[in-house]
Amino acid sequence: MPFSPHTDNEIRFMLDTIGVDSIGQLFDEVPAALQITDLEGVPDALNEMQVTRLMSDRAGINKQPLCFIGAGAYEHHIPAAVWEITTRGEFYSAYTPYQAEASQGTLQLLYEYQTMMAKLMAMDVSNASLYDGASGLAEAVLMAVRANRGSKSKRVLIPRTVHPHYRKVVQAIVRNQGIVVEELGYEITTGHIHPESLSDNPGDVAALIIPQPNFFGVLEDGDVLTDWAHDNDMLVIAVVNPTATALLKPPGQWGKEGADIVCGEGQPLGIPLASGGPYFGLMCCKKSLVRQMPGRSIGRTVDLDGKTGFSLTLQAREQHIRRSKATSNICTNQGLMVTAATIYMALLGGEGLKRVAAVSHANTVKLMKKLDAIEGITQAFDRPYFHEGVIKLEHHSAYEVLSRLSENNILGGYDIKDDYPELGEAILVCATETKTDDDLYSYIDQLRQIIV
Amino acid sequence: MSNTPANLKYTKSHEWVESLGDGTLRVGITDHAQDLLGDMVYVEVPEIGRQVKSGEECAVVESVKAASDVYSPVAGEIVEVNGSLNDSPDTMNKDPYGQGWIFRMKPSNADEWKNLLDAEAYMGVTAEEH
Numbered sequence: 100m101p102f103s104p105h106t107d108n109e110i111r112f113m114l115d116t117i118g119v120d121s122i123g124q125l126f127d128e129v130p131a132a133l134q135i136t137d138l139e140g141v142p143d144a145l146n147e148m149q150v151t152r153l154m155s156d157r158a159g160i161n162k163q164p165l166c167f168i169g170a171g172a173y174e175h176h177i178p179a180a181v182w183e184i185t186t187r188g189e190f191y192s193a194y195t196p197y198q199a200e201a202s203q204g205t206l207q208l209l210y211e212y213q214t215m216m217a218k219l220m221a222m223d224v225s226n227a228s229l230y231d232g233a234s235g236l237a238e239a240v241l242m243a244v245r246a247n248r249g250s251k252s253k254r255v256l257i258p259r260t261v262h263p264h265y266r267k268v269v270q271a272i273v274r275n276q277g278i279v280v281e282e283l284g285y286e287i288t289t290g291h292i293h294p295e296s297l298s299d300n301p302g303d304v305a306a307l308i309i310p311q312p313n314f315f316g317v318l319e320d321g322d323v324l325t326d327w328a329h330d331n332d333m334l335v336i337a338v339v340n341p342t343a344t345a346l347l348k349p350p351g352q353w354g355k356e357g358a359d360i361v362c363g364e365g366q367p368l369g370i371p372l373a374s375g376g377p378y379f380g381l382m383c384c385k386k387s388l389v390r391q392m393p394g395r396s397i398g399r400t401v402d403l404d405g406k407t408g409f410s411l412t413l414q415a416r417e418q419h420i421r422r423s424k425a426t427s428n429i430c431t432n433q434g435l436m437v438t439a440a441t442i443y444m445a446l447l448g449g450e451g452l453k454r455v456a457a458v459s460h461a462n463t464v465k466l467m468k469k470l471d472a473i474e475g476i477t478q479a480f481d482r483p484y485f486h487e488g489v490i491k492l493e494h495h496s497a498y499e500v501l502s503r504l505s506e507n508n509i510l511g512g513y514d515i516k517d518d519y520p521e522l523g524e525a526i527l528v529c530a531t532e533t534k535t536d537d538d539l540y541s542y543i544d545q546l547r548q549i550i551v
Numbered sequence: 552m553s554n555t556p557a558n559l560k561y562t563k564s565h566e567w568v569e570s571l572g573d574g575t576l577r578v579g580i581t582d583h584a585q586d587l588l589g590d591m592v593y594v595e596v597p598e599i600g601r602q603v604k605s606g607e608e609c610a611v612v613e614s615v616k617a618a619s620d621v622y623s624p625v626a627g628e629i630v631e632v633n634g635s636l637n638d639s640p641d642t643m644n645k646d647p648y649g650q651g652w653i654f655r656m657k658p659s660n661a662d663e664w665k666n667l668l669d670a671e672a673y674m675g676v677t678a679e680e681h
Contacts (some may be wrong), residue, residue: 248598390593390613415592415618425622 120511162508165538166465169316169487169529170513171232171262172375173367175437175455176533177343178446181369182220185439193434196397199410205434208410209397213439219344219444219452220337220361221351222383226394232364233265235380236338236395237272237310238427239362242384243306243334244278246359246391250332252303257285258292260313261338262520287521290317290480290489297327306334309358312343312352315527316463316487317480325354334359341366341381342459343485345452351383360384360392368444369435379433379440390416393427428547458532459486462539466530469543475550486531489515491523495550499524503549509542553583553677554681556648560661560664561673564606564622566650568664571655576664579610579619579652580643583677588614591640596632597654603627605663610653612643627658 103271105113110122119125126134126254144548145153166174189204196202196209209227216225240255254272257266259282270280286293288347291313307328311321323335328335337350337358344350351359366378383394390413446450469490471478479489490512492500497514504511514525519525530539555561558576560568565584569577585591595615603623605610610621632654636642643651668676 390595415613415616419620420616424618 114288144481145308145500146256163302164505164508164510165534165541166372166510167528167534167542168510168513169531170314170515170527171264171364172338172372173342173459173486173531174372174533175367175369175459175531177369177371177443181439181442184442185435186266190438191435195431195434196411199408200348203409206397208441209395209434209437210399211445212437213397215441215444216341216381217296217383219341219349220339220381220383221357222361223351224240224389224392224396225381225383226392226396227381227428227434228365229362229380229394230433230439231376231378231380232264232338232362232366233268233380234272235362235364235382236261236265237269238380238429239274239338239360239382240269240278240280240306240308241276242388242391242393242426243336243360244276246388246423247305247332250303250305252305253278254302254304254332255280255306255308256283256286256301256304257308258310258313259318259519260285260290260292260315260319260320261308261313262273265338270362276497284362285313288480289482290315290484291319291482292324294320294323294327297324301331301333302333304333306336307358308336308338309353310338311347312340312485312487315480315489316484316529318347318483318485321348321350321353323354325356325358326402329354329356329359337361337363339482340367340485341365342456344454345449346460347457347485357385359388365440366431366435368440370439377433377436379436389413391426393425393429395430440507455532456486459530462486462530462532462534463528464490465536466528466534466539466542469539470528470546473543473547473550476546479522486529487529489522489525489527491522492526492550494528495524497524497526498548500546509545511542511546553586554622554648555581555583555674555677557670557672559648560624560667560669561676562624562667566621566624568624568635568667568676569648569652570664574661575655575657576625576627577652577655578621578624579647579660581673584604584619585651587642588612588617588619590615591643593640593642594599594636594653596636597627597629599632601629603629613640621653623656625656625658625663626660627656629649629654631655673675 174254196205213225244253257280309324325335334357350361361383363381365381396413397409399409402408416426417430418428419430433491463486470476470490475493477491479491501511512528515525515527565581567581568652591614595611597609605626607623608620609623612619633652
């Protein structure tokens with residue numbers, strides 16, 4: 100539908116019809132003291148030429164550094180076709196699909212996304228996405244507490260190896276609902292939750308969160324942790340990286356019964372880093388829990404003529420219908436991001452996604468070995484990792500090293516000292532499939548010059 | 552015009568109550584309620600052994616368009632739930648007063664149920680809603 104502005108004549112006609120002299124009169128109800136007449140502190144408007152100049156100058160400050168930062172958002176190659184198709188008007192401006200008959204394109208795509216995600220995670224069902232990985236984990240916690248009817252405690256266990264931002268977001272969202280999130284310590288030499296550290300008698304706990312890989316890039320013992328949780332009547336919430344899941348055992352197959360709820364950040368699937376967002380949260384669960392799953396669900400059905408069609412389903416639990424007793428205040432999804440992710444997954448296929456994961460892993464192993472070989476730098480954890488690793492600096496501060504690298508157009512990694520002070524000066528380093536051997540050599544060369 | 556059997560008691564929140572003669576009460580939702588809710592797809596039944604107060608939410612019935620709370624008509628303990636509703640929630644639509652019962656309870660006060668609405672009073676409630 101094209102934009103149609105109002106002419107002065109049309110405005111006059113409308114005002115006359117309702118018997119009002121001016122548009123200003125329609126705001127008479129607002130007390131004079133609350134009406135703004137000018138915008139103090141807001142500078143005068145610029146014209147298009149001036150704005151273009153301003154923005155070009157600012158854009159000129161942007162650089163394209165060599166990025167070795169992971170820590171929850173990953174630089175992967177995005178095939179040109181992904182955004183070429185995603186930015187087509189039909190996808191880009193599709194409205195929210197509440198009117199099924201007018202939204203079959205969007206709904207079919209979302210249904211295909213859900214199918215791909217459920218298969219990738221080896222779970223029964225997927226929703227149509229949430230805002231991001233962190234809030235998705237908070238939703239998973241709320242869901243687990245609701246769904247675990249055998250547990251009365253509202254206690255949830257979260258390893259310290261879960262992303263620090265995710266832990267903060269979960270606390271912020273769930274604490275006022277009486278949910279107590281208890282942190283589990285990790286083994287300092289290996290960077291994972293050691294199964295022997297798990298209590299034989301954890302008491303009444305609603306759920307255990309298991310990251311895979313964890314924030315350090317290290318692989319947790321998914322099978323052992325899952326079985327321990329189930330043996331103690333807890334639900335298992337898996338927080339996963341979708342690229343990694345192409346190569347690792349999917350959470351639906353962990354332990355004897357598989358994870359109950361799966362969540363994570365979908366950004367690695369064709370979404371650019373874009374200064375932190377928008378991204379999207381993935382969520383899957385076992386069929387028995389589907390009525391407790393927040394967010395939208397698309398179902399496949401038939402119309403009156405028996406033809407296949409798609410529609411929003413399980414809506415009775417959503418906020419706009421169930422209100423305060425809904426599964427979540429969220430009744431939306433990240434439609435555009437999911438469109439990109441679905442096209443990315445379709446283009447790569449299972450084999451392609453596995454290769455991206457494998458090359459990312461291989462590059463990180465190469466980099467970590469070279470880093471560990473530098474005098475004054477050691478690999479922090481003696482345990483398998485996916486595409487990130489932690490290095491400890493013996494004689495330098497992480498902040499200083501990263502600043503000096505940045506001056507040479509290299510983003511060397513993420514400083515984790517504040518979140519994990521027990522590790523000392525430590526950097527989380529990531530190398531995806533985008534890094535060539537030359538890139539790795541550049542990093543090592545620059546770092547040697549700084550460390551010397 | 553909804554069916555409202557004369558031998559049952561009712562609540563303003565559209566539950567029906569049947570005194571079974573063995574000291575327990577059987578509870579479900581009325582024909583009027585199932586008609587308004589539409590095709591039932593799921594019911595979340597209360598836990599057996601749970602103590603409920605009069606008027607407390609203890610079950611949720613879900614149709615294609617709404618999820619609605621079911622309230623306990625009196626104070627007491629849940630002693631049985633209708634497991635067949637798991638596979639056939641539409642029984643609540645087809646036979647709301649018979650096979651569509653939701654739970655059975657043992658009341659704390661043996662006579663409290665007698666204060667509930669009789670069929671005529673309930674029909675008055677539903678008439679007012681239109």
